[in-house]
Amino acid sequence: MATQNPLSAGLNAVPNGTIDGSQLKYADIGINLTDEIFRGVYHGKRAHEDDLQHVVQRALDAGVRKMMVTGSDLEESKKAVELADLYPGLCYATVGVHPCQAKSFSKHPDGPDALLSELTKLAKEAQQEGKATAFGEIGLDYDRLHFCDKETQLIYFEKQLDLACDLGLPLFLHSRAAAEDFERLLKSRLDRLPKRGVVHSFTGTLEEMQGIVALGFDVGINGCSLKTEENIAVVKEVPLERLQIETDGPWCEMRPSQASAQFTKDAPPLPKSVKKEKWVEGVMVKGRNEPCAITQVAHAVAATKEVKVEEVCEAAWRNSIRMFGLGESPPQ
Incomplete structure (x- = not known):
């Protein structure tokens, strides 16, 4: 795919102002921008025209300056790298195989080692080109063993x-109901992971969060991290120096029924949304989370922690740049 920057893609790289008129800037460190839903295709059927360009423009208008596009298997990782090529300086890729997709190693026609070799080649080349900034999404998920058994997950998480x-490369990590094994495998490699990584979409307990932080890893917060009162209590205790924010779109949308709703009263309103069947250019789609909604996450975290949203945004930005680079100079 030919290199294309936001301006040549018909986007306003420097917006007239963010949604709330402020100068807040965001790095959405977890966005599944390769999902076909951002191309107007839902469950294999086209509902409306490709509107990825509009999704990206809304992100820019909201103050999003960096997006880390999640790779969940080899093909999605390749697509993430392609988006980093399409939107240089804005999009960056992660490369890896999600624990729920770990069976893909044994299903590879040339065997598991061949898939590992292809991942290595993709990650190395994209890293050298400045397009891949993390290895992931990798980890363990014992909540969804119907997708992949525990033994297979453990084998390929280690590899x-x-x-x-x-x-x-720093890590972009996934952990669900697997804290003991997850921490054990990370602990044994800390001396080889100076950049550590982030445990994204964190929904664990206070003790699990504290264990991750003690190992030197950051905690990624999105709408799923703020669903319940228990979640809110954990987010309140995440140290600002270990906080990163994300949307995990098109999933993890923040909804009025969730505990986080009480903390978004001061957040800027999102653009109008309609059902996918009624889509017209310039609107969001109901139920499809977008990078521009990171403003909601930031304001909810700030209200939860009883600090200014500017403080949350500055800390999250610095932490993301410190860990992943994202084409910026390291913060002083």
């Missing part, structure tokens, strides 16, 4: 961890 260590 991918070792690959990331060899490449020197």
Whole structure:
């Protein structure tokens, strides 16, 4: 795919102002921008025209300056790198195989080692080109063992961890109901992971969050991290120096029925949304989370922690740049 920057894609790279008129800037470190839903296709059927360009423009208008596009398997990782090529300086890729997709290693026609080799090649080349900034999404998910059994997840989490260590890439991590094994495997490799990584879409307990922070990893917060009162209590205790924010769109939408609703009263309103069947250019789609909604996450975190939203945004930005670079100079 030919290199294309936001301006040549018909986007306003420097918007007239963010949604709330402020100068807040955001790095959405977890966005599944390769999902076909952002191309107007839902469950294999086209509902409306490709509106990715409009999704990206709304992100820019909201103050999003960096997006880390999540790779969940080899093909999605390739697509993430393509988006980093399409939107240089704005989009960056992660490369890896999600624990729920770990069976893809044994299903590869040339065997597991061949898939690992292809991942290595993709990650190394994209890293050298400045397009891949993290290895992931990798980890463990014991909540959804119907997708992949525990043993297979453990085998390929370890193999991918070792690959990331060899490449020197920070980690983009997933952990669900697997804290003991998850921390054990990370602890054994800390000396080979100087950049550590982020446990994204965190929904664990206070003790699990504290354990992750103690190991030197950051905590990624999105709408799913703020669903319940228990979630809110955990987010309140996440140290600002270990906080990163994300949307995890098209999932993890913040809804009025969730505990976070009480903390978004001061957040800027999102653009109008309609059902996908009634889509017209310039509107959001109901139920499809977008990067522009990161403003809601930031304001909810700020209200939860009883600090100014500017403080949350500045801390999250600095932490993301410190860990992943994202084409910026390291913060002083």
